[in-house]
Amino acid sequence: MLLKEPQIIQLIKIGSISIDPFDVELQLHGSYIDLRLSDRFYRFPEDLQPEIQILDPENPYFNILERDYISEKGIVLEPGGFYIFETLEYVSIPENISIYLQPKLRLSRLGINLINTGWVEHGFEGNLTLCVHNVNSYPVRIFKNMPLVHIFFSKSEL
Incomplete structure (x- = not known):
């Protein structure tokens, strides 16, 4: 069952659902909530290509993502670029x-x-990880605190 605004508000009030930070006026829209980008993101190093020609989950280089931060000027997502926010x-x-x-x-x-x-998954707790790909042929600038995703809540019987 997809939850609607009154149900979402009630579950937040009683503490069943927790979102921090959360601005009900800015982020709640009927049956969904907008989540925004933090200033943290990850990407594969730009100098990776000469060393590795294929990413393989069994290769120790697979976990070499670089952590970076989005500045006040935002970040430009290059065409074909892959980022983790x-x-x-x-x-x-x-x-x-x-x-x-x-x-x-x-x-x-x-x-x-x-x-x-x-x-x-049911019972999730933490910051959501968003894997983003720019499929456009143009660079696209995005900013921290910018809404990127909607979340909908579904209730199931235990």
């Missing part, structure tokens, strides 16, 4: 609630593709 909001949901991720349409229109859309 974290949400600003820390989210906690109970064992009978799951989250569905959907990218913001205005960013999808710019060619920003959220690769890991779909369901987040």
Whole structure:
């Protein structure tokens, strides 16, 4: 069952769902909540190509993502670029609630593709990790605190 605004507000008030930071006026829109980008992101090093020609989960180089920060001027997502972002909001949901991720349409229109859309497990707690790919042939600038994804809540019976 997809939760609607009154149900979401009630679950937040009683502490079943926790989102921090959260501004109900800015982020709650009917049956979904907008989550924003933190200033943290990860990417593969630019000088990686001469050393590695294929990424392999069994290769020790697979875990060499570089952590970086989005400046006040934002970050330019290069055409074909792959980035891993974290949400600003820390989210906690109970064992009978799951989250569905959907990218913001205005960013999808710019060619920003959220690769890991779909369901987040019941009982999740933490900052969501968003895998982003610029499929546009143009660079796209995004900013910290910018809404990137909608989350919908679904309740199941225990």
